[in-house]
Amino acid sequence: MASLSIRSVSKAFGANKVLDDVSAEIGTGAFVTLLGPSGCGKTTLLRIIAGLVEADGGEILMDDTNVTRLEARRRGIGMVFQSHALFPHMTVLENVGFGLRMRGVPRQERDRLASEALALVHLRDFGRRYxxxxxxxxxQRVAIARAVVFKPRVLLMDEPFGALDRKLREALQIELRRMTRELGITTIFVTHDQGEALILSDRIALMQAGRLVQIGTPAEVFRQPQTRFAAEFMGVENFFAAQILGSDADGTALACGAARLLSRVQAKLPAGGGIAVGIRAEDIALSDDAHPVNGTSGEVRDVVYHGNTWTISVSSAMGEIVCTTQAGAAANPPANPGETVQLAWRPDAVLVIPDP
Amino acid sequence: MQRLLTRLAVALTLSFILAPILIVIATAFGEASYVQFPPTGLTLKWFAAAARRPEFQSAGWTSLWLAASSTAIATPFALAAAIGLVRGRFRGRDAIQTFLTSPMIVPGIVISLALLVTSAALGVRSDLRLLGAHVLLTLPYLTRSLIASLLRSDTLIEDAAYTLGASRLQTFLIVTLPGLYEGLLAGMLFALIISFDNVSISLFLASAKSNTLPLAVLSYVEFNYDPSIAALSTVLIVVSIASALVLERAVGLRAALGK
Structure with a gap:
């Protein structure tokens, strides 16, 4: 197990700048997710950490030792690829034992350790298959066993469950979480799926166009996105331009056009500054209260049924607002197009986004 | 009705391709001392006669030796070229690939003449120049077949091997090479057949000492027209079909042709 420092790493392929001055500190035993849309540079960063791609600038340190110039095979890093990348002409046991074989572990010992690793991923009896x-x-479970059997200092995973169907993916996520915590292994996991990142991670590093835009615990990244991009990527649908009227320990008062909003978030920004406000669709409710603390009214444009929920689009004085409500057993829509409705949301649902 | 017509067309096409070959095989078993169809009688004496002829014996060994050694020499070069062309990123890659496969496209007679002139100017020994020419002849088939295998193979398994502690050489030998086995086998079989079957290049470059089997057959037919030639052809056909079957069994012809 090792800690990992990524210091000012940059990489360009021709004129295409893939990584732009990325830095992060990852503590021993932490599970960190690199989250971002495809093409944001997360896979390239992972391959640079593995030593499969050379960075143009910057350094990679493992336990304070500079490994930037070290060959991939000498880094002691386990890696799991999206397309499992198993050796097709070797049995499962030989695949899992490969890392040990390269380290000169004798056959018997190798097979014993490989069997143990297979047991860890519930495939003990599959060793002789191809x-x-x-x-x-x-x-994919064999690929994970192969990557952890030689006790790597760091485990890297590049969208390992991307090709699997949802149910299987969820089962493997839970299993992986249990396993990495049990082994206490420093893990960096690449995904474009925010749900997966939230389930697995101790910390999420959100990437956009080759830059690290935010790093924090899942709750921090989910509840306090620092940029409009981060908020959108974490599933926030409604955005409004706003001015800070005043902020204290209890929260922040905001002006959004003629409307007044109250947020629980302390803005830590001077009054008068222009920011953005984000509100998740599921945090907005239809209300009977004509004058809620936070709210607005508007005309229903569209109502869509999703099974568990209804999505309602409302045209309001603040702009277009999308809200979702639980459908429950009711078959009737909560509102109809053309109807005027009152919307309300709680102050802790109002996300203050400093960088719109 | 339409199905019947289709079947008829298929039958006609197949018989157009196969009939001459079948006729040659049939005449090999005839009693008559000239090539006669339909044959009369049934005998194996022409197979014995062909096997006894010293010019066929020596030419047969020459052809086998030539096919085996040119394939053996061309294979490592083709392997290196294919890896460079598929995995490498450098200027002129496409040009080199086209150039390497050009002996498949340039008329054999042109290559033969070019090699004859060049080797005469350089004073190359006649057996060596024939071997060199056959290496050149077989190289594109091997390269093509290996390129096809390499394009199919997954580069991520090589990355996986590196992260697991394998050196470049270990990765190549333990991980990449076993995946190329099909392409290698197919390419080598093709190379053997192409070399063994070649007339035009050998015609220009072979000396009296290094006569190949197709040349021996050609010069024999100029003066004799007995069924021993048909018997020899029959043996060659059987060997060709056998190798095609081996190829099909081992890797599938589709893979072998690089499709």
Missing amino acids: PQQLSGGQQ
Whole structure:
């Protein structure tokens, strides 16, 4: 197990700048997710940490030792790839034992350790099969066993569950979480799925166009996105331009056009500054209260049924607002197009986004 | 009705391709001392006669030796070229690839003449120049087949091997090479057949000492027209079909042709 420092790493492929001065500190045993849309540079960063791609600038340190110039094979890093990348002509046991074989571990010891690693991913009896005789989920579990069997100092995972269906993905996420915490292994996990990042991570590093835009605990990134991009990526649908009227320990008063909003978030910004306000659709409710603390009224444009929820689009004085309400057992829509409704939300649902 | 017509067309096409070959095979078993169709009688004496002829014996060994050694020499070069062309990123990559496969496109007679003139100017020994020419002949088939295998192979498994502690050489030998086995086998079989079957290049470059089997057959037919030639052809056909079957069994012809 090792801690990892990423210091000012940059990388360009031709004129295309893929990573732009990325820095992060990852503590021993932490599970960190690199989250971002495709093409944001997260996979390239992972490959630079693994030593498979050379950075143009910057340094990678493991336990304060500079490994920037070290070959991939000498870094002691385990890696799991999206397309499992198992060796097709080797049995499962030989695949898992490969890292040990390269380290000169004798055959018997190697097979014993490989079997133990297979047991860890519930595939003890599959050692003599070939990879193509396994299902996609089983193949990926073999790939995980192969990456952890030699006790790597850091485990890297590049969208390992991206090709699997949702149910299998969720089962493997829970399993992986248990396993990495049990082994106490420093893990960096790449994904574009915010739900996956929230479930797995101790910390989430959100990336956009080659830059690290925010790093924090899942709750921090979810409740306090610092940029409009971060908020959008974490599933915030409604954004409004706003001015800070005043801020104290209890929260922040905001002006959004003619409307007045109250947020629980302390803005830590001077009054008069222009910011953005974000509100999740599920935090906005239809209300009977004509004058809520936070709210507005408007005309219903569209109502869509999603099974568990209804999505209602409302045209209000603050702009277009989307809200979702639980459908429950009721078959009737909570509102109809053309109807005028009152919307309300609690102060802790109002996200203050300093960088709109 | 339409199905019947389709079947008829298929039958006609197949017989157009196969009939001459079948006729040659049939005549090999005839009693007559000239090539006769339909043959009369049934005998194996022409196979024995062909096997006894010293010019066929020596030419047969020459052809086998030539095919085996040119393939053996061309294979490592083709492997290196294919890896460089598929995995490498450098200027002129496409040009080199086209250039390497050009002996498949340039007419054999042109290559033969070019090699004859060049080797005469350089004073290359006649057996060596024939071997060199056959290496050149087989190289594109091997390269093409290996390029196809390499394009199919997953580069991520090489990355995986590096992260697991393998050196570049170990990765190549333990991870990449076993995946190329199909392409390698197919390419080598093709190379053997192409070399063994070649007339035009050998015609220009072979000496009296290094006569190949197709040349021996050609010069024999100029003066004799007995069924021993048909018997020899029959043996060659059987060997060709056998190798095609081996190829199909081992890797599938589709993979072998690089499709």
